[in-house]
Amino acid sequence: MADTKETADRWVPPSVDTAVDRKTMKSLMRRNDSTGLFKFALCVLSIGLYGWFYNLSWGTWFVVPTVILFGGTMSLFVYSLSHECAHGTAFKTRWLNEAMFWFSSMLFGQEPLYRRYSHAVHHTYTWFWEKDAQMPFTVRKKVGLFTYLRWYTGLEYHFLFVWLAVKHALGRFTERTRAFTPAAELPKMRRNSIIFVAIWFSVAALSIYFQSLAVVWFYIIPKVVGDMISMTFIGTQHFEMGEDDLNLLHTTRSIKRNWFWDLYYWNMSYHIEHHYAPTVPFHALPQLHEKIGRALPEPEGVIPITIDVYKAMRNRHLSVEADALRMPTNH
Amino acid sequence: MTNDWVLACSADDIDDEDVLGFEHAGFKYAIYNTPKGFFATAGVCTHEYALMEDGLVIGQVIECPLHQGRFDVTSGKALSAPACIDLETFPTRIEGGNVYIKI
Numbered sequence: 001m002a003d004t005k006e007t008a009d010r011w012v013p014p015s016v017d018t019a020v021d022r023k024t025m026k027s028l029m030r031r032n033d034s035t036g037l038f039k040f041a042l043c044v045l046s047i048g049l050y051g052w053f054y055n056l057s058w059g060t061w062f063v064v065p066t067v068i069l070f071g072g073t074m075s076l077f078v079y080s081l082s083h084e085c086a087h088g089t090a091f092k093t094r095w096l097n098e099a100m101f102w103f104s105s106m107l108f109g110q111e112p113l114y115r116r117y118s119h120a121v122h123h124t125y126t127w128f129w130e131k132d133a134q135m136p137f138t139v140r141k142k143v144g145l146f147t148y149l150r151w152y153t154g155l156e157y158h159f160l161f162v163w164l165a166v167k168h169a170l171g172r173f174t175e176r177t178r179a180f181t182p183a184a185e186l187p188k189m190r191r192n193s194i195i196f197v198a199i200w201f202s203v204a205a206l207s208i209y210f211q212s213l214a215v216v217w218f219y220i221i222p223k224v225v226g227d228m229i230s231m232t233f234i235g236t237q238h239f240e241m242g243e244d245d246l247n248l249l250h251t252t253r254s255i256k257r258n259w260f261w262d263l264y265y266w267n268m269s270y271h272i273e274h275h276y277a278p279t280v281p282f283h284a285l286p287q288l289h290e291k292i293g294r295a296l297p298e299p300e301g302v303i304p305i306t307i308d309v310y311k312a313m314r315n316r317h318l319s320v321e322a323d324a325l326r327m328p329t330n331h
Numbered sequence: 332m333t334n335d336w337v338l339a340c341s342a343d344d345i346d347d348e349d350v351l352g353f354e355h356a357g358f359k360y361a362i363y364n365t366p367k368g369f370f371a372t373a374g375v376c377t378h379e380y381a382l383m384e385d386g387l388v389i390g391q392v393i394e395c396p397l398h399q400g401r402f403d404v405t406s407g408k409a410l411s412a413p414a415c416i417d418l419e420t421f422p423t424r425i426e427g428g429n430v431y432i433k434i
Contacts, residue, residue: 026349029387088399088411092389113412120398120413124379182415279387279396 031092071226078107080266089281121180127251154227168193352384377416
């Protein structure tokens with residue numbers, strides 16, 4: 001656990017104009033249920049519609065765009081909802097927030113308590129190598145194309161988190177997990193993992209028993225395809241930014257807004273703003289941006305950032321000696 | 332701990348459902364104005380270093396500004412992860428429109 005004032009300074013970057021008075025910040029931090037429920041309904045209904053298109057397009061070439069649309073929006077939505085609920089900012093009513101946290105984390109593939117603690121340490125040590133539990137790459141190490149693609153496809157990332165839940169269900173916790181999880185919380189983490197693994201295995205067993213491919217067609221295949229989109233969005237947040245640096249502007253990026261994807265990304269385009277004040281809910285981030293945006297860099301789009309990130313990784317790959325890469329989830 | 336009543340602030344200094352920081356003898360405290368009255372706790376989160384005075388008061392709950400751990404300010408009880416160690420609490424009393432805490 002971090003216990004120094006130095007770590008707390010991280011979320012108030014000195015180069016951001018922090019002149020947001022207490023009254024304004026208090027109003028920005030306020031929660032409600034209606035905005036989150038409306039957004040949730042809009043996401044679920046539209047993703048359901050895309051799923052219907054996907055279903056109709058089976059056996060035709062249209063299955064390619066429809067599976068990307070359906071899977072991409074679903075993957076980004078479950079990631080974003082799980083993230084917002086991990087902060088407790090999605091809904092004002094606590095039980096509703098926690099119920100949605102379990103629901104979205106189940107579909108995202110991470111046990112909620114692990115997700116909350118690993119994400120807390122990410123906010124404390126944003127992009128500090130070997131401290132930030134959600135940091136997959138470092139500029140200190142070579143990253144080859146295969147490793148890069150392995151992360152961006154999400155296959156290894158999600159497999160490792162499912163495997164981690166299995167290990168936690170068996171009561172096996174690694175040093176890294178123990179480093180950011182209080183010992184008193186490990187039994188709860190184990191209990192949650194047992195529930196998650198039991199549900200996953202039950203769904204698999206029922207699918208086999210009823211000889212149903214519904215889960216494969218409507219969840220696994222679209223999710224695997226869609227993870228490439230959600231991982232691309234996640235990759236814009238910190239990749240190839242400054243490391244071991246207290247200033248959020250050096251370690252974190254916001255991206256240019258896109259009305260369509262922002263619906264499913266729950267306004268995480270405002271990523272610097274989110275790290276600046278994680279207590280501010282998704283729906284108030286545009287207002288927070290109005291207050292501090294003038295002190296922030298002009299955001300770029302997802303595609304230019306992703307290309308720049310890849311170029312930076314490739315150049316480093318070509319210019320330095322090979323080194324073992326450690327994936328973030330190698331617990 | 333001196334076991335003394337110390338003047339922390341005027342009751343009017345804290346809006347309804349809000350928190351104010353207070354420092355005394357090198358220690359930080361947080362004073363809350365809740366629907367159930369005024370309460371005081373240690374001023375720093377038990378999870379990681381963050382000042383509770385920057386947090387959000389929801390009823391009688393304070394939410395840490397850094398990781399959104401939650402505490403019941405009337406008892407100091409940690410309510411949700413990542414907070415799991417209770418906050419120390421201090422008795423309060425209102426006298427002449429001022430808030431005093433016993434420390």
